[in-house]
Amino acid sequence: xxxxxxxxxxxxxxxxxxxxxxxxxxxxxxxxxLLLALFLSLxxxxxxxxxxxxxxxxxxxxxLVKSLKYTMISLVYTFLLPGGQLTGEAGKFFHxxxxxxxxxxxxxGSIIADKLLSLSALGTVGLLAVTREMPTVPSPLFYFLxxxxxxxxxxxxxxxxxxxxxxxxxxxxxxPSKKILKLRNLVQPRYFKAKNIIFSLGLSLGYHLLIIxxxxxxxxxxxxxxxxxAVAWITAAASIFQAIPISVGGLGxxxxxxxxxxxxxxxxxxxxxxxxxxxxxxxxxxxxxGAVFMLFDFFYRSGRSSSAALPTKSN
Numbered sequence: 001x002x003x004x005x006x007x008x009x010x011x012x013x014x015x016x017x018x019x020x021x022x023x024x025x026x027x028x029x030x031x032x033x034l035l036l037a038l039f040l041s042l043x044x045x046x047x048x049x050x051x052x053x054x055x056x057x058x059x060x061x062x063x064l065v066k067s068l069k070y071t072m073i074s075l076v077y078t079f080l081l082p083g084g085q086l087t088g089e090a091g092k093f094f095h096x097x098x099x100x101x102x103x104x105x106x107x108x109g110s111i112i113a114d115k116l117l118s119l120s121a122l123g124t125v126g127l128l129a130v131t132r133e134m135p136t137v138p139s140p141l142f143y144f145l146x147x148x149x150x151x152x153x154x155x156x157x158x159x160x161x162x163x164x165x166x167x168x169x170x171x172x173x174x175x176p177s178k179k180i181l182k183l184r185n186l187v188q189p190r191y192f193k194a195k196n197i198i199f200s201l202g203l204s205l206g207y208h209l210l211i212i213x214x215x216x217x218x219x220x221x222x223x224x225x226x227x228x229x230a231v232a233w234i235t236a237a238a239s240i241f242q243a244i245p246i247s248v249g250g251l252g253x254x255x256x257x258x259x260x261x262x263x264x265x266x267x268x269x270x271x272x273x274x275x276x277x278x279x280x281x282x283x284x285x286x287x288x289x290g291a292v293f294m295l296f297d298f299f300y301r302s303g304r305s306s307s308a309a310l311p312t313k314s315n
Contacts, residue, residue, distance in 0.1 A: 003248050072290035105185055122240070242257055
């Protein structure tokens with residue numbers, strides 16, 4: 001069903017563009033900007049892995065390399081299976097908990113906290129950019145980004161020690177059920193340290209700035225020039241829109257969001273689609289790396305299982 005939604009949206013968007021113009025734009029892509037965009041996007045995923053690693057439980061044994069491996073593997077789930085980013089995060093949990101099966105709840109909590117802090121950072125970056133581009137930006141988006149930033153700020157407070165104390169005081173009065181307490185441990189892990197939360201939030205801001213720089217260079221690669229603040233709010237809006245789990249990997253939603261948002265700056269459908277198509281280069285490159293990690297992980301675990309099943313020789 002979600003694949004059908006993606007196909008229908010793509011057909012509608014492509015029908016309003018000139019394919020010959022898109023091909024012409026592709027022929028004149030500046031490779032230096034394209035390669036720089038690819039490098040920046042890969043650095044963004046390294047930062048994404050580092051910010052998640054900061055939120056893992058203290059006893060975790062996941063190195064930055066392993067955190068990066070599971071982050072890249074999550075992209076395979078994101079782009080190949082229905083559900084988009086939600087499926088990707090589920091894939092990250094599925095693979096990472098194999099290393100620490102005793103910490104399943106903590107790992108799930110770290111993934112949820114990482115996602116919510118990242119959304120908070122995205123809302124903040126988008127809102128700051130919108131204030132510089134307000135005549136062009138639709139008013140509802142301004143209010144939505146403001147609301148996202150406010151919700152993110154409240155969640156950040158709840159993660160900090162003061163917020164934990166506040167939650168404990170409320171729960172002590174309510175006598176909640178075990179299910180409520182289990183949910184609390186998921187969305188508000190009690191092992192978080194303030195410095196790790198703040199550091200992870202800072203890395204989230206860095207991650208989004210690298211993604212903005214990636215898209216800025218992709219625009220330059222096809223001779224489209226927008227201000228960094230314009231690219232910042234467009235990136236925030238498109239990221240939120242394509243995260244709606246009604247398509248496969250944001251396919252279709254990504255195209256329609258960039259087509260509309262770039263049209264606000266006088267960029268036609270053909271140029272917007274050419275730009276949107278270039279975004280798949282860094283995305284699919286990262287997903288391909290994730291697929292390699294996934295295959296290596298599969299064969300490595302299979303080899304260990306086979307070795308453990310072999311009978312030992314007796315003297």
